[in-house]
Amino acid sequence: MEILTQPFGVQATSYTLINDHGVALSVTDFGARIVSLRVPLATGERELVLGFDSAEEYQQKDTFIGATIGRVAGRIAGAHWAHDGVDYQFEANENDNTLHSGVIGFDQRYWQAAPQVTATEARVVFAYVSEDGENGFPGQVTVNVTYALANDNVWRLTYEAVTDTPTLFNPTNHVYFNLTGDPSQSVAAHQLKIAADTFAPIGDKNLTTGEIRSVAGTSFDFRAAKPVGTTIESTDDQHQRVGHGLDHPFLLQDTQGAPQAELLSPDGLVRVAMTTTAPAVVVFTGNFGTDFTLPMRQSQLKKHGGITLETQAVPGAERFAQYGDIVLTPASPYQQVTEFKLDF
Numbered sequence: 506m507e508i509l510t511q512p513f514g515v516q517a518t519s520y521t522l523i524n525d526h527g528v529a530l531s532v533t534d535f536g537a538r539i540v541s542l543r544v545p546l547a548t549g550e551r552e553l554v555l556g557f558d559s560a561e562e563y564q565q566k567d568t569f570i571g572a573t574i575g576r577v578a579g580r581i582a583g584a585h586w587a588h589d590g591v592d593y594q595f596e597a598n599e600n601d602n603t604l605h606s607g608v609i610g611f612d613q614r615y616w617q618a619a620p621q622v623t624a625t626e627a628r629v630v631f632a633y634v635s636e637d638g639e640n641g642f643p644g645q646v647t648v649n650v651t652y653a654l655a656n657d658n659v660w661r662l663t664y665e666a667v668t669d670t671p672t673l674f675n676p677t678n679h680v681y682f683n684l685t686g687d688p689s690q691s692v693a694a695h696q697l698k699i700a701a702d703t704f705a706p707i708g709d710k711n712l713t714t715g716e717i718r719s720v721a722g723t724s725f726d727f728r729a730a731k732p733v734g735t736t737i738e739s740t741d742d743q744h745q746r747v748g749h750g751l752d753h754p755f756l757l758q759d760t761q762g763a764p765q766a767e768l769l770s771p772d773g774l775v776r777v778a779m780t781t782t783a784p785a786v787v788v789f790t791g792n793f794g795t796d797f798t799l800p801m802r803q804s805q806l807k808k809h810g811g812i813t814l815e816t817q818a819v820p821g822a823e824r825f826a827q828y829g830d831i832v833l834t835p836a837s838p839y840q841q842v843t844e845f846k847l848d849f
Contacts, residue, residue: 506525506622506623506624506626506627506654506656507522507523507622507627508520508522508523508620508622508627508629509523510620513533513534513535513540513559513560514535514559514561514562515560515561516535516615517533517534517535517559517560518534518618519532519533519540520532520533520534520620520629521541522627522628522629522652522653523654524627524654524655524656524658525656526656526658527544527545527550528542528544528545528654528658528847529541529542529543530542530652530654530660531543531556532629532631532652533560534615534616534617534618534631535560535563535615535616536563536568536571536572536611536612536613536614537572537573537611537614537616537631537633537650538556538563538570538571538572538573538612538678538679539554539556539571539652539678539680540554540556540557540571541554541556542554542660542847544658544775544847544849545849546774546849548774551686551775551849552686552802553682553683553684553686553775553847554571554680554682554683554811555570555571555681555682555688555801555806555810555811556570556571556801556802557570557802558802566799566800567799568612568613569605569612569679570679570681570811571678571679571680571681572611572612572678572679573611573612573616573631573650573664573676573677573678573679574605574606574611574612574676574677574678574679574815575606575610575611575648575674575676575677576606576610576611576635576639576640576642576646576674576675576676577603577605577606577642577673577674577675577676577823577831578605578606578676578677578679578787578815578820579675579677579787579817579820579821580599580602580603580604580710580711580712580713580820580821581595581602581603581673581823582602582712582821583601583602584596584597584601584602584603586673586823588643588832589671591643593642593643594641595607595640595641595642596608596640596641599710600710601710602710602712603640605679606640606642607640607641608640609640610640611635611648611676612679614633616631616632616633616650617631617632617633618630618631619631619632625655625656626653626654626655626656627653627654628651628652628653628654629651629652630650630651631649631650631652632647632648632649633647633650634647635647635648637670642672642673643670643672644668644669644670644672644833645668645669645670646666646667646668646674646833647666647667647668648664648665648676649663649664649665650662650664650665650676657846658846658847658848658849659844659845659846659847660844660845660847661842661845662678662842662843662844662845663840663841663842664676664839664840664841664842665838665839665840666833666839667835667839668833668834668835669835670835671832671833671834671835672832673823673831673832673833674831674832674833674839675817675818675820675822676817676841677783677815677817678815678816679813679815680813680815681791681810681811681812681813682695682768682777682811682812682813682814683810683811683812684768684769684770684771684775684777685770685771685772687804688801688802688804688805688806688807688810689804689805689806689807690810691734691807691808691809691810692733692790692791692809692810692811692812693732693733693734693737693738693809694732694733694734694771695732695768695769695770695771695812696730696731696733696767696768696769696771697727697730697731697732697733697767697768697769697788697812698727698728698730698731698764698766698767699727699728699755699757699765699766699786699788700728700757700758700763700764700765700766701720701727701755701756701757701758701786702719702720702721702756702758703717703718703719703720703755703756704717704718704720704725704753704754704755705717705718705753705754705755705756705785705819705821705828706718706753707753711752712821713754713819713820713821713828715821715824715825715827715828717827717828720755724736725753725755730767730769733790733812736751737749737750737751737790737792737809749792750789750790750791750792750809751788751789751790751792751812752787752788752789752790752792753787753788754786754819754820755785755786755787755788756784756785756819757781757783757784757785760780764779764780764846765779765780765781765786766778766779766786766814767779768812768814774849775847775848775849776847776848776849777814777846777847777848778845778846778848779814779816779844779845779846780843780844780846781816781841781842781843781844782840782841782842783816783817783818783841783843784818784819784829785816785817785818785819786814786815786816786817787813787815787817787820788812788813788814788815789812789813789815790809790811790812790813791806791808791809791810791811792808793806793807793808793810794808795808814845816841816843817841818830
């Protein structure tokens, strides 16, 4: 196990965690984000996630890719939250709503980093203090995000947070997978399996509606593995409202430690198996415009060039109790653990 440290642009630093099997996980203090995940195959090293080569590239192109998203991932309708007689107003940065906590969320903050190596894993603990009133959110929140890579080829993400005042808190990681190693290739041929009997539909402005719907008989049924393309190419009404692609929360089953989501590369050489303590996973399939292109490393990111597995509570929980409780209080510290097992 080892950690290699190097500059990641002008102000940022990257940390590459390498295990004894040659798996390399690179993360940075800019946005407490993953920038690279490489595995050694017989055909050569393969990149499994989308990313750029410096903090400045993220700032210029897309700060959400690979980042820690917070305080609240997803959309807050009307950019406000009423609690205990107070109406808190947040930044409206998408239509009239708050997306991923505002213009400058966790994804654009510089975090304090503490790299550590043990006999069985390498890890980096990123720490950030979100001050009272930041982006309109009440309370001072102290957050730790830990990336760990173990010799069993598990990448583990741990979120921990405490607050001095009740506030909203529902973070996630905005990693995009493309197991082909080429972001110009659609993820349509990836096989996806999700242990979820229900999902949360989305309506106008990509907001959840409060409904919880069975996946049975719909294109959202991933209880058996199937190509992602069978859903992103669907023409039912639900997809016409979101531009032919997934941007939906799936309510996860308790699988007693078995994978709750699995993603398999089109050539069958790489599998990612996910387990989480979070109640849901938001799956987004890079629903960019048909003519969309974005330079990325030695390629071009195109529409459906990545797929996310964003573990969190269902967005909209601040409005709909049936989606859970995302109010963080001083009496109940936050912890969430997500693991991605790599088979190759």
